[in-house]
Amino acid sequence: MRTLSKLFMVFSALSFAVPAFAQGGGSSEVNWVAIAAGFSMAFASGICALAQGKATAAAAEGLARNPAARPGIQLALILGLALIESLALYTLVIIFAKVK
Amino acid sequence: MPEQLWFTEILNHLLAGPVTALLRAIGIEPKHPTAPIPNSFAMEFLVFAFLLVLFLLVRARLSVDRPGGVQHLFETVEGFIQSQSNEIIGYHSEHYTPFLATLVFFILFCNLLGVIPGFESPTAVPVVPLGCALCAFLYYQFQGFRHSGIKYLAHFAGPMPALAPLMIPIELISHLARVLSLTIRLFANMFAGDMVTLVFFSLVPIGVPILFLGLHVGVSLLQTYIFVLLTTVYLQGAVAEEH
Numbered sequence: 309m310r311t312l313s314k315l316f317m318v319f320s321a322l323s324f325a326v327p328a329f330a331q332g333g334g335s336s337e338v339n340w341v342a343i344a345a346g347f348s349m350a351f352a353s354g355i356c357a358l359a360q361g362k363a364t365a366a367a368a369e370g371l372a373r374n375p376a377a378r379p380g381i382q383l384a385l386i387l388g389l390a391l392i393e394s395l396a397l398y399t400l401v402i403i404f405a406k407v408k
Numbered sequence: 409m410p411e412q413l414w415f416t417e418i419l420n421h422l423l424a425g426p427v428t429a430l431l432r433a434i435g436i437e438p439k440h441p442t443a444p445i446p447n448s449f450a451m452e453f454l455v456f457a458f459l460l461v462l463f464l465l466v467r468a469r470l471s472v473d474r475p476g477g478v479q480h481l482f483e484t485v486e487g488f489i490q491s492q493s494n495e496i497i498g499y500h501s502e503h504y505t506p507f508l509a510t511l512v513f514f515i516l517f518c519n520l521l522g523v524i525p526g527f528e529s530p531t532a533v534p535v536v537p538l539g540c541a542l543c544a545f546l547y548y549q550f551q552g553f554r555h556s557g558i559k560y561l562a563h564f565a566g567p568m569p570a571l572a573p574l575m576i577p578i579e580l581i582s583h584l585a586r587v588l589s590l591t592i593r594l595f596a597n598m599f600a601g602d603m604v605t606l607v608f609f610s611l612v613p614i615g616v617p618i619l620f621l622g623l624h625v626g627v628s629l630l631q632t633y634i635f636v637l638l639t640t641v642y643l644q645g646a647v648a649e650e651h
Contacts, residue, residue: 383492400600401592
Protein backbone atom coordinates (compact mmCIF):
# COMPACT_ATOMS: atom_id res chain seq x y z
CA MET A 309 0.00 0.00 0.00
CA ARG A 310 2.84 2.37 0.88
CA THR A 311 4.61 1.63 -2.44
CA LEU A 312 1.39 2.38 -4.27
CA SER A 313 1.00 5.75 -2.54
CA LYS A 314 4.65 6.55 -3.31
CA LEU A 315 4.02 5.66 -6.96
CA PHE A 316 1.03 7.99 -7.08
CA MET A 317 3.09 10.78 -5.49
CA VAL A 318 5.68 10.38 -8.26
CA PHE A 319 3.02 10.54 -10.94
CA SER A 320 1.45 13.66 -9.42
CA ALA A 321 4.89 15.29 -9.33
CA LEU A 322 5.11 14.72 -13.09
CA SER A 323 2.03 16.95 -13.54
CA PHE A 324 4.25 19.92 -12.63
CA ALA A 325 5.38 19.77 -16.26
CA VAL A 326 1.88 20.55 -17.61
CA PRO A 327 2.52 24.31 -18.17
CA ALA A 328 4.87 23.29 -20.99
CA PHE A 329 1.77 22.76 -23.12
CA ALA A 330 1.00 26.49 -22.79
CA GLN A 331 3.83 27.35 -25.12
CA GLY A 332 1.29 28.08 -27.84
CA GLY A 333 1.59 26.96 -31.45
CA GLY A 334 5.32 26.31 -31.90
CA SER A 335 7.22 27.97 -34.69
CA SER A 336 8.07 24.58 -36.23
CA GLU A 337 5.77 21.66 -37.04
CA VAL A 338 5.97 18.71 -34.66
CA ASN A 339 7.49 15.75 -36.50
CA TRP A 340 4.96 13.15 -35.42
CA VAL A 341 6.42 10.58 -37.82
CA ALA A 342 9.79 10.65 -36.07
CA ILE A 343 8.20 10.38 -32.62
CA ALA A 344 6.01 7.48 -33.70
CA ALA A 345 9.03 5.87 -35.37
CA GLY A 346 10.99 6.00 -32.12
CA PHE A 347 8.17 4.50 -30.10
CA SER A 348 7.41 1.79 -32.65
CA MET A 349 11.04 0.72 -33.00
CA ALA A 350 11.42 0.52 -29.21
CA PHE A 351 8.21 -1.50 -28.96
CA ALA A 352 9.24 -3.87 -31.75
CA SER A 353 12.71 -4.41 -30.29
CA GLY A 354 11.33 -5.01 -26.81
CA ILE A 355 8.83 -7.63 -27.90
CA CYS A 356 11.41 -9.23 -30.21
CA ALA A 357 13.77 -9.50 -27.24
CA LEU A 358 11.08 -11.16 -25.13
CA ALA A 359 10.32 -13.70 -27.84
CA GLN A 360 13.98 -14.47 -28.47
CA GLY A 361 14.53 -14.90 -24.75
CA LYS A 362 11.73 -17.44 -24.61
CA ALA A 363 13.17 -19.31 -27.62
CA THR A 364 16.69 -19.36 -26.18
CA ALA A 365 15.44 -20.50 -22.79
CA ALA A 366 13.50 -23.37 -24.35
CA ALA A 367 16.51 -24.39 -26.46
CA ALA A 368 18.84 -24.27 -23.47
CA GLU A 369 16.47 -26.39 -21.42
CA GLY A 370 16.05 -28.91 -24.22
CA LEU A 371 19.80 -29.11 -24.63
CA ALA A 372 20.26 -29.64 -20.91
CA ARG A 373 17.76 -32.47 -20.89
CA ASN A 374 19.15 -34.21 -23.96
CA PRO A 375 22.64 -33.15 -25.04
CA ALA A 376 22.70 -35.80 -27.76
CA ALA A 377 20.03 -33.89 -29.71
CA ARG A 378 22.32 -30.89 -30.11
CA PRO A 379 22.26 -30.63 -33.95
CA GLY A 380 18.49 -30.56 -34.16
CA ILE A 381 18.03 -28.18 -31.26
CA GLN A 382 20.74 -25.88 -32.57
CA LEU A 383 19.12 -25.80 -36.01
CA ALA A 384 15.71 -25.01 -34.59
CA LEU A 385 17.15 -22.35 -32.32
CA ILE A 386 19.07 -20.49 -35.02
CA LEU A 387 16.17 -20.66 -37.45
CA GLY A 388 13.71 -19.42 -34.82
CA LEU A 389 15.95 -16.58 -33.67
CA ALA A 390 16.53 -15.35 -37.21
CA LEU A 391 12.83 -15.40 -38.06
CA ILE A 392 11.93 -13.45 -34.90
CA GLU A 393 14.75 -10.99 -35.56
CA SER A 394 13.46 -10.31 -39.05
CA LEU A 395 10.13 -9.12 -37.64
CA ALA A 396 11.86 -6.36 -35.70
CA LEU A 397 13.86 -5.53 -38.82
CA TYR A 398 10.66 -4.99 -40.83
CA THR A 399 9.88 -2.12 -38.44
CA LEU A 400 13.33 -0.67 -39.03
CA VAL A 401 12.88 -0.81 -42.79
CA ILE A 402 9.54 1.01 -42.59
CA ILE A 403 11.21 3.68 -40.46
CA PHE A 404 13.97 4.18 -42.98
CA ALA A 405 11.42 4.32 -45.76
CA LYS A 406 9.10 6.83 -44.11
CA VAL A 407 11.11 9.11 -41.81
CA LYS A 408 12.66 12.09 -43.57
CA MET B 409 28.06 13.15 -60.53
CA PRO B 410 27.18 10.65 -57.82
CA GLU B 411 29.57 9.63 -55.09
CA GLN B 412 31.61 6.69 -56.38
CA LEU B 413 34.00 4.17 -54.94
CA TRP B 414 37.39 3.88 -56.63
CA PHE B 415 36.47 0.62 -58.33
CA THR B 416 33.21 2.05 -59.63
CA GLU B 417 35.12 5.02 -61.00
CA ILE B 418 37.47 2.73 -62.90
CA LEU B 419 34.54 0.75 -64.36
CA ASN B 420 32.62 3.87 -65.30
CA HIS B 421 35.71 5.42 -66.85
CA LEU B 422 36.18 2.35 -69.03
CA LEU B 423 32.61 1.35 -69.79
CA ALA B 424 30.34 4.37 -69.40
CA GLY B 425 29.83 4.77 -73.16
CA PRO B 426 28.81 1.20 -74.03
CA VAL B 427 26.69 0.78 -70.89
CA THR B 428 24.75 3.99 -71.49
CA ALA B 429 24.20 3.01 -75.12
CA LEU B 430 22.95 -0.41 -74.01
CA LEU B 431 20.57 1.11 -71.45
CA ARG B 432 19.21 3.60 -73.96
CA ALA B 433 18.69 0.78 -76.45
CA ILE B 434 16.39 -0.92 -73.90
CA GLY B 435 14.64 2.38 -73.24
CA ILE B 436 16.09 3.32 -69.85
CA GLU B 437 17.65 6.75 -69.51
CA PRO B 438 20.42 6.62 -66.87
CA LYS B 439 20.35 9.37 -64.28
CA HIS B 440 24.05 10.14 -64.77
CA PRO B 441 25.08 9.27 -68.34
CA THR B 442 28.76 9.56 -67.47
CA ALA B 443 28.39 7.17 -64.53
CA PRO B 444 25.66 4.68 -65.35
CA ILE B 445 27.15 1.85 -63.26
CA PRO B 446 26.09 2.22 -59.61
CA ASN B 447 28.30 1.23 -56.70
CA SER B 448 26.26 -1.86 -55.89
CA PHE B 449 26.60 -3.29 -59.40
CA ALA B 450 30.35 -2.63 -59.46
CA MET B 451 30.79 -4.40 -56.12
CA GLU B 452 28.63 -7.30 -57.28
CA PHE B 453 30.72 -7.57 -60.41
CA LEU B 454 33.87 -7.61 -58.31
CA VAL B 455 32.53 -10.47 -56.19
CA PHE B 456 31.46 -12.32 -59.35
CA ALA B 457 34.89 -11.93 -60.96
CA PHE B 458 36.68 -12.96 -57.76
CA LEU B 459 34.48 -16.04 -57.30
CA LEU B 460 34.92 -17.03 -60.95
CA VAL B 461 38.69 -16.88 -60.62
CA LEU B 462 38.52 -18.76 -57.31
CA PHE B 463 36.31 -21.53 -58.68
CA LEU B 464 38.47 -21.95 -61.79
CA LEU B 465 41.58 -22.09 -59.62
CA VAL B 466 40.12 -24.77 -57.36
CA ARG B 467 38.87 -26.75 -60.36
CA ALA B 468 42.31 -26.69 -61.95
CA ARG B 469 44.03 -27.86 -58.81
CA LEU B 470 41.65 -30.61 -57.69
CA SER B 471 43.61 -33.61 -56.54
CA VAL B 472 42.67 -36.72 -54.63
CA ASP B 473 46.14 -37.48 -53.24
CA ARG B 474 47.35 -34.07 -52.23
CA PRO B 475 44.45 -31.69 -51.66
CA GLY B 476 45.48 -28.11 -51.02
CA GLY B 477 44.07 -25.76 -48.41
CA VAL B 478 41.48 -24.22 -50.69
CA GLN B 479 40.21 -27.63 -51.75
CA HIS B 480 39.77 -28.52 -48.07
CA LEU B 481 37.77 -25.35 -47.59
CA PHE B 482 35.50 -26.10 -50.52
CA GLU B 483 35.05 -29.69 -49.40
CA THR B 484 34.10 -28.49 -45.93
CA VAL B 485 31.50 -26.11 -47.29
CA GLU B 486 30.10 -28.70 -49.67
CA GLY B 487 29.98 -31.33 -46.91
CA PHE B 488 28.21 -28.94 -44.57
CA ILE B 489 25.57 -27.97 -47.13
CA GLN B 490 25.15 -31.57 -48.22
CA SER B 491 24.63 -32.83 -44.67
CA GLN B 492 22.20 -30.02 -43.88
CA SER B 493 20.11 -30.47 -46.99
CA ASN B 494 20.11 -34.21 -46.45
CA GLU B 495 18.79 -33.64 -42.94
CA ILE B 496 16.06 -31.29 -44.13
CA ILE B 497 15.09 -32.53 -47.57
CA GLY B 498 15.89 -36.21 -47.38
CA TYR B 499 17.24 -38.26 -50.24
CA HIS B 500 18.20 -36.90 -53.67
CA SER B 501 19.32 -33.68 -52.02
CA GLU B 502 22.66 -33.76 -53.87
CA HIS B 503 20.96 -32.15 -56.89
CA TYR B 504 20.50 -28.95 -54.97
CA THR B 505 23.96 -28.63 -53.46
CA PRO B 506 25.56 -26.66 -56.35
CA PHE B 507 22.95 -23.92 -56.24
CA LEU B 508 22.98 -23.69 -52.46
CA ALA B 509 26.78 -23.63 -52.31
CA THR B 510 26.86 -20.86 -54.92
CA LEU B 511 24.37 -18.88 -52.86
CA VAL B 512 26.56 -19.37 -49.79
CA PHE B 513 29.70 -18.13 -51.48
CA PHE B 514 28.07 -15.24 -53.27
CA ILE B 515 26.13 -13.86 -50.30
CA LEU B 516 28.99 -14.43 -47.90
CA PHE B 517 31.52 -12.59 -50.02
CA CYS B 518 29.04 -9.81 -50.80
CA ASN B 519 28.41 -9.31 -47.10
CA LEU B 520 32.04 -9.45 -46.06
CA LEU B 521 33.17 -7.07 -48.80
CA GLY B 522 31.77 -4.15 -46.81
CA VAL B 523 34.28 -4.67 -44.01
CA ILE B 524 37.22 -3.77 -46.25
CA PRO B 525 37.73 0.01 -46.44
CA GLY B 526 37.22 1.39 -49.93
CA PHE B 527 34.48 -1.13 -50.72
CA GLU B 528 30.86 -1.43 -49.71
CA SER B 529 28.55 -4.41 -49.36
CA PRO B 530 26.35 -4.74 -52.41
CA THR B 531 23.80 -6.42 -50.15
CA ALA B 532 23.32 -3.11 -48.32
CA VAL B 533 21.13 -1.86 -51.19
CA PRO B 534 17.68 -3.47 -51.46
CA VAL B 535 18.11 -4.54 -55.07
CA VAL B 536 20.87 -7.12 -54.55
CA PRO B 537 19.12 -9.21 -51.85
CA LEU B 538 16.00 -9.01 -54.01
CA GLY B 539 17.99 -10.58 -56.83
CA CYS B 540 19.22 -13.37 -54.58
CA ALA B 541 15.72 -13.96 -53.18
CA LEU B 542 14.17 -14.05 -56.67
CA CYS B 543 16.82 -16.54 -57.79
CA ALA B 544 16.05 -18.76 -54.79
CA PHE B 545 12.28 -18.43 -55.36
CA LEU B 546 12.47 -19.27 -59.07
CA TYR B 547 14.84 -22.13 -58.29
CA TYR B 548 12.59 -23.87 -55.80
CA GLN B 549 9.49 -23.34 -57.91
CA PHE B 550 11.34 -24.79 -60.90
CA GLN B 551 12.52 -27.75 -58.83
CA GLY B 552 8.97 -28.29 -57.62
CA PHE B 553 7.67 -28.42 -61.20
CA ARG B 554 10.54 -30.61 -62.30
CA HIS B 555 9.92 -33.06 -59.49
CA SER B 556 6.13 -33.38 -59.64
CA GLY B 557 5.19 -31.98 -63.05
CA ILE B 558 1.91 -30.11 -63.18
CA LYS B 559 0.78 -31.81 -59.95
CA TYR B 560 3.07 -29.35 -58.13
CA LEU B 561 0.18 -26.89 -58.30
CA ALA B 562 -1.71 -29.17 -55.92
CA HIS B 563 0.64 -27.91 -53.21
CA PHE B 564 -1.13 -24.59 -53.32
CA ALA B 565 -4.54 -26.11 -52.72
CA GLY B 566 -3.91 -27.17 -49.16
CA PRO B 567 -4.62 -30.46 -47.41
CA MET B 568 -8.25 -30.92 -48.46
CA PRO B 569 -9.84 -30.18 -51.85
CA ALA B 570 -12.83 -28.56 -50.16
CA LEU B 571 -10.60 -25.88 -48.65
CA ALA B 572 -8.94 -25.03 -51.99
CA PRO B 573 -10.75 -21.69 -52.70
CA LEU B 574 -9.64 -20.45 -49.30
CA MET B 575 -6.13 -21.89 -49.36
CA ILE B 576 -5.03 -20.82 -52.84
CA PRO B 577 -4.90 -17.03 -52.19
CA ILE B 578 -3.35 -17.62 -48.78
CA GLU B 579 -0.68 -19.91 -50.22
CA LEU B 580 0.08 -17.53 -53.09
CA ILE B 581 0.50 -14.61 -50.73
CA SER B 582 2.64 -16.65 -48.37
CA HIS B 583 4.91 -17.73 -51.23
CA LEU B 584 5.32 -14.14 -52.36
CA ALA B 585 5.90 -13.10 -48.76
CA ARG B 586 8.84 -15.50 -48.70
CA VAL B 587 10.59 -13.43 -51.37
CA LEU B 588 9.85 -10.27 -49.39
CA SER B 589 11.07 -11.69 -46.11
CA LEU B 590 14.28 -13.13 -47.57
CA THR B 591 15.04 -9.78 -49.21
CA ILE B 592 14.27 -7.59 -46.24
CA ARG B 593 16.00 -9.85 -43.73
CA LEU B 594 19.29 -9.78 -45.62
CA PHE B 595 19.05 -6.11 -46.62
CA ALA B 596 18.04 -4.83 -43.20
CA ASN B 597 20.76 -6.78 -41.37
CA MET B 598 23.48 -5.45 -43.64
CA PHE B 599 22.08 -1.93 -43.75
CA ALA B 600 21.56 -1.77 -39.99
CA GLY B 601 25.12 -2.97 -39.44
CA ASP B 602 26.40 -0.12 -41.60
CA MET B 603 24.16 2.44 -39.86
CA VAL B 604 25.16 1.33 -36.38
CA THR B 605 28.87 1.44 -37.27
CA LEU B 606 28.42 4.95 -38.67
CA VAL B 607 26.50 6.16 -35.60
CA PHE B 608 29.12 4.90 -33.20
CA PHE B 609 31.87 6.22 -35.44
CA SER B 610 30.35 9.66 -35.15
CA LEU B 611 30.27 9.35 -31.37
CA VAL B 612 33.58 7.62 -30.56
CA PRO B 613 35.91 7.57 -33.60
CA ILE B 614 38.59 5.34 -32.04
CA GLY B 615 38.13 1.76 -30.90
CA VAL B 616 34.34 1.33 -30.59
CA PRO B 617 33.52 0.98 -34.32
CA ILE B 618 35.82 -2.06 -34.43
CA LEU B 619 33.35 -3.89 -32.18
CA PHE B 620 30.57 -3.11 -34.62
CA LEU B 621 32.63 -4.19 -37.59
CA GLY B 622 33.19 -7.45 -35.75
CA LEU B 623 29.45 -7.68 -35.18
CA HIS B 624 28.94 -7.03 -38.90
CA VAL B 625 31.23 -9.96 -39.75
CA GLY B 626 29.32 -12.24 -37.37
CA VAL B 627 25.96 -11.08 -38.70
CA SER B 628 27.17 -11.61 -42.29
CA LEU B 629 27.96 -15.25 -41.58
CA LEU B 630 24.71 -15.80 -39.72
CA GLN B 631 22.55 -14.16 -42.38
CA THR B 632 24.21 -16.19 -45.13
CA TYR B 633 23.48 -19.36 -43.18
CA ILE B 634 19.89 -18.31 -42.55
CA PHE B 635 19.28 -17.45 -46.21
CA VAL B 636 20.55 -20.84 -47.37
CA LEU B 637 18.73 -22.65 -44.56
CA LEU B 638 15.43 -21.03 -45.49
CA THR B 639 15.98 -21.81 -49.16
CA THR B 640 16.56 -25.45 -48.16
CA VAL B 641 13.35 -25.44 -46.12
CA TYR B 642 11.40 -23.99 -49.07
CA LEU B 643 12.94 -26.63 -51.32
CA GLN B 644 11.76 -29.24 -48.89
CA GLY B 645 8.25 -27.81 -49.05
CA ALA B 646 8.32 -27.98 -52.82
CA VAL B 647 10.04 -31.28 -53.39
CA ALA B 648 9.72 -33.61 -50.44
CA GLU B 649 7.34 -36.51 -50.53
CA GLU B 650 5.50 -37.69 -47.48
CA HIS B 651 5.68 -41.41 -46.93
